[in-house]
Amino acid sequence: MPFVRIDAYGDDTGADRLDALGRAVHDALVEALGIPSDDRFQVLTAHEPGRGTLRHGDYLGVHRDEGIVFVAITLRAGRTTGRKEALYRRIAQLAEEYAGTEPRNVFVTLTENTSVDWSLGNGLAQYAGSGSC
Structure with missing residues (x-):
């Protein structure tokens, strides 16, 4: 259950570039970390x-x-260093492929927390006591 914020700068940053960057990050999360595609x-x-x-x-x-x-x-804690490094590489690759953003311009940070730190709606902690993504 990752939550992603993308801030893009530049004259060419419109809805198309933002969408392409969002797809790049999401596809990298699915590929590198096994996040469900509808998450x-x-x-x-x-x-x-x-x-x-x-x-x-x-x-x-x-x-x-x-x-x-x-x-x-x-995202919730628990990924290995190797998986995180694979994620960074894949985000940079896909940002270039999808949005034309040079890999040197892709700055990524991860903040980890625990399952109880998430409420996905209805005022509930859906992941409390759960080990899923």
Whole structure:
């Protein structure tokens, strides 16, 4: 049950690019982590150049530019380092394939929590006591 926020910057960031980035992240989650294909909860936001709403630098020698995309994924804990690394690679590959976003501009963070930290509606903790995705 991941929850994904994608913030994209650039002149070409419209509904089509946002949709392509959302598909890229979702497909990577399905492939790399085995997330169910109908488990898609995303918030997609475009940021216009000139409004200065996103900041980035060349930290760790990665040159980022106005094509930057921030991907924040919240999910339940338990994935191995190898699976996380595979997820990062696949998101970068699919973001380039689907949206034309250069892999160097794909910045991903994962935040992990426990099953009881989720309510999927109706004021219930559906996963409390459950070990599913």
